[in-house]
Amino acid sequence: MHPHVQAGHVGPPDPLSAVPDAVYRIDHRWRFTYVNAAAGKLLGCRAEDLLGRYFYDCFPEAVGTAIEEQYRAVLADGGAREFEVFYPPHDRWYEIRAFADADGLTAFFRDVDEQHRSEQRTAAELRQLNAVLDALPSPTVLVGGDGRILSVNRSWVRAGEAYGREGHHLARVGEDYLAAMGRELSAADHAAITEGLRRLSEEPASPPRTFAHDYSHPFGEDVAWFRLQAARLEDTDQVVITYTDITERVRDQGALAWQASHDDLTGLPNRARLLQLIGEVLREPRPRAALLFLDLDGFKTVNDSLGHEVGDELLRQVGDRMVEQVRPGDVVGRLGGDQFLILARDCDPSEAATLAFRLQASFTRPFYAAGAPVPLSASVGIAPAQPGSTQAHQLLSDADAAAYAAKGSGRDRIHLFTPGLREAARWRLEVANRLRDGSLDQFVVHYQPVVRLDTGELYGVEALLRWNHPERGLLSPDAFLSVAEETGQLIPITRWLLGETTRQAAEWAAQGLPLLMSVNISARHFSAETLVRDVRMALHDSGLAPESLLLELTETSVAEDPTRAEDQLAVLRSFGVRVAIDDFGTGWSSLAQLLALPIGTLKIDRSLLTAAASLTTEASGAVLASIVALTRTLGIRSVAEGVETAEHLQLVREAGCDLAQGYLVARPMPAVEVPRWASRVRAAGGDSCALALQARAAR
Numbered sequence: 221m222h223p224h225v226q227a228g229h230v231g232p233p234d235p236l237s238a239v240p241d242a243v244y245r246i247d248h249r250w251r252f253t254y255v256n257a258a259a260g261k262l263l264g265c266r267a268e269d270l271l272g273r274y275f276y277d278c279f280p281e282a283v284g285t286a287i288e289e290q291y292r293a294v295l296a297d298g299g300a301r302e303f304e305v306f307y308p309p310h311d312r313w314y315e316i317r318a319f320a321d322a323d324g325l326t327a328f329f330r331d332v333d334e335q336h337r338s339e340q341r342t343a344a345e346l347r348q349l350n351a352v353l354d355a356l357p358s359p360t361v362l363v364g365g366d367g368r369i370l371s372v373n374r375s376w377v378r379a380g381e382a383y384g385r386e387g388h389h390l391a392r393v394g395e396d397y398l399a400a401m402g403r404e405l406s407a408a409d410h411a412a413i414t415e416g417l418r419r420l421s422e423e424p425a426s427p428p429r430t431f432a433h434d435y436s437h438p439f440g441e442d443v444a445w446f447r448l449q450a451a452r453l454e455d456t457d458q459v460v461i462t463y464t465d466i467t468e469r470v471r472d473q474g475a476l477a478w479q480a481s482h483d484d485l486t487g488l489p490n491r492a493r494l495l496q497l498i499g500e501v502l503r504e505p506r507p508r509a510a511l512l513f514l515d516l517d518g519f520k521t522v523n524d525s526l527g528h529e530v531g532d533e534l535l536r537q538v539g540d541r542m543v544e545q546v547r548p549g550d551v552v553g554r555l556g557g558d559q560f561l562i563l564a565r566d567c568d569p570s571e572a573a574t575l576a577f578r579l580q581a582s583f584t585r586p587f588y589a590a591g592a593p594v595p596l597s598a599s600v601g602i603a604p605a606q607p608g609s610t611q612a613h614q615l616l617s618d619a620d621a622a623a624y625a626a627k628g629s630g631r632d633r634i635h636l637f638t639p640g641l642r643e644a645a646r647w648r649l650e651v652a653n654r655l656r657d658g659s660l661d662q663f664v665v666h667y668q669p670v671v672r673l674d675t676g677e678l679y680g681v682e683a684l685l686r687w688n689h690p691e692r693g694l695l696s697p698d699a700f701l702s703v704a705e706e707t708g709q710l711i712p713i714t715r716w717l718l719g720e721t722t723r724q725a726a727e728w729a730a731q732g733l734p735l736l737m738s739v740n741i742s743a744r745h746f747s748a749e750t751l752v753r754d755v756r757m758a759l760h761d762s763g764l765a766p767e768s769l770l771l772e773l774t775e776t777s778v779a780e781d782p783t784r785a786e787d788q789l790a791v792l793r794s795f796g797v798r799v800a801i802d803d804f805g806t807g808w809s810s811l812a813q814l815l816a817l818p819i820g821t822l823k824i825d826r827s828l829l830t831a832a833a834s835l836t837t838e839a840s841g842a843v844l845a846s847i848v849a850l851t852r853t854l855g856i857r858s859v860a861e862g863v864e865t866a867e868h869l870q871l872v873r874e875a876g877c878d879l880a881q882g883y884l885v886a887r888p889m890p891a892v893e894v895p896r897w898a899s900r901v902r903a904a905g906g907d908s909c910a911l912a913l914q915a916r917a918a919r
Contacts, residue, residue, distance in 0.1 A: 511561060514561070516559075551563040652707045666890055673872065682881060
């Protein structure tokens with residue numbers, strides 16, 4: 221035995237006994253001359269059994285591998301080598317450092333299998349995320365926990381080329397993100413972004429948080445404006461950062477603020493400025509605009525009872541609230557007294573009615589003066605621009621007359637001036653009035669099955685609201701929900717829908733048919749801040765388990781107030797209610813914003829599926845697969861909507877989607893038909909997808 225491994229041997233101390241790594245030596249004839257205990261344990265044999273034996277006799281699998289190649293190089297030139305190698309007999313990765321010595325070489329090695337495989341998994345996840353990032357239209361970067369850029373998308377590369385022509389430099393993969401941004405930003409903007417990213421890294425990652433910052437940057441002879449949005453990926457230290465060009469929006473707002481003359485009390489454009497803007501719109505070749513005349517109901521009584529100082533404060537609040545409600549590009553002004561004007565650009569009569577309902581609905585929230593709530597309402601007259609009319613005063617007179625007619629028909633009313641109002645606008649007025657008078661007893665719910673794609677089993681249903689109109693028959697939500705939202709009736713309707721659907725789901729569960737119930741929620745519920753209470757009440761009254769309820773929200777509804785949505789959804793998730801993003805691919809929210817929400821399900825909109833099915837290239841399927849891969853990486857379930865053909869079904873299956881719904885599998889049906897449909901599927905073997913394909917083939 222070699223003295224270093226011989227039991228009980230008394231000799232010079234082993235200088236390598238304290239080394240935690242496995243160590244062995246081989247001479248120039250490739251015989252083992254030293255093996256420490258750690259090496260024997262790692263190699264799976266006793267150290268004593270290796271001494272004096274040929275390396276290849278003990279490990280014949282090393283022949284022709286990197287081990288032999290690197291060892292021969294060390295013995296040949298005396299240089300040190302460090303490398304990683306996969307050893308098939310052990311099915312593990314090792315790190316080896318080999319050094320030449322007088323007798324041959326000394327090898328230090330350790331097991332790095334777990335670390336190596338973890339790095340491989342991380343690289344695979346990064347490749348999946350890169351595919352999704354490349355599909356985003358906005359320049360986007362992925363920053364690691366060490367502050368260096370892990371990946372950039374194609375939009376970032378294209379932006380870098382454009383900026384490079386102007387003498388600017390965008391950060392590249394591998395660079396320190398903040399250091400690179402420091403070359404291009406002002407000190408104040410750089411400090412703000414640095415602090416925002418610091419908070420993201422230090423705050424708990426669950427639920428994820430977001431950070432946004434607007435900044436300007438010189439570009440040629442002009443100045444460009446950007447909005448930076450950052451979100452930390454859940455359960456990682458990585459941050460997704462997206463850039464949106466908001467230059468046009470900032471310029472429009474700045475130009476309007478610079479040109480406008482303002483009302484002293486509210487700071488809004490005054491009568492003279494409004495008439496000037498109206499004239500400019502009417503002189504366009506084909507003006508599409510409307511003037512809304514808003515007159516507060518009974519405001520004189522408020523002034524007389526509370527005093528003019530309180531009245532002035534209320535007028536300022538009214539002006540601020542209307543500015544919050546209008547669309548980008550619309551102009552709010554004060555005509556005088558308690559009268560306001562809204563110039564709605566690029567707007568037809570139906571769209572003007574929509575805006576009027578939204579303004580009117582905003583008055584359902586009380587105003588506050590002297591610490592007390594003050595209820596207010598308003599009558600609104602609408603005057604669309606008429607072809608050939610270029611007189612601003614005439615349009616103002618039309619709007620005034622319409623407002624007078626609105627007040628004559630009662631408080632809190634809307635009147636359209638033109639007698640040639642489109643049928644669509646008249647219908648919206650009818651819907652608004654019917655909903656205001658109460659029509660809950662005319663609503664019904666249909667349910668569309670949601671099935672698993674791997675087994676075809678029934679997984680849940682989506683609740684779809686219908687209005688059984690006494691004259692027009694069964695109406696889809698498109699015919700009335702927008703009006704309900706604008707008039708403030710959507711929350712009572714949704715409250716009723718939550719109660720009805722949870723009761724139905726509990727009834728099915730008691731009958732042995734437990735299903736996940738999906739219910740659509742509007743952004744209006746977030747702003748009212750009653751969503752948590754309404755959901756709790758529905759679950760309590762029905763007895764349905766929270767895990768059996770899935771709330772669906774569209775991208776655009778979340779984007780209206782992401783912070784408020786995030787807070788309320790986090791509370792709902794905390795007691796078991798599930799959350800889904802519906803119609804993914806149709807909204808304008810950034811990836812950073814979506815990843816910040818506590819969602820468990822992503823519903824891929826039928827428009828993406830239809831577009832992918834119409835293409836013949838493999839890239840279409842790759843986009844869907846990349847989206848699904850990202851959801852799986854984040855622990856999110858994917859649902860394909862609008863599966864209507866066998867080709868659709870094959871496409872979503874190949875993409876790896878978890879669930880699907882659509883006319884191929886089943887159309888929406890009344891509640892009484894759901895158990896019958898489920899029974900037919902069970903009788904046919906339980907695979908609804910296979911049953912649907914058989915039915916399609918038989919036609």
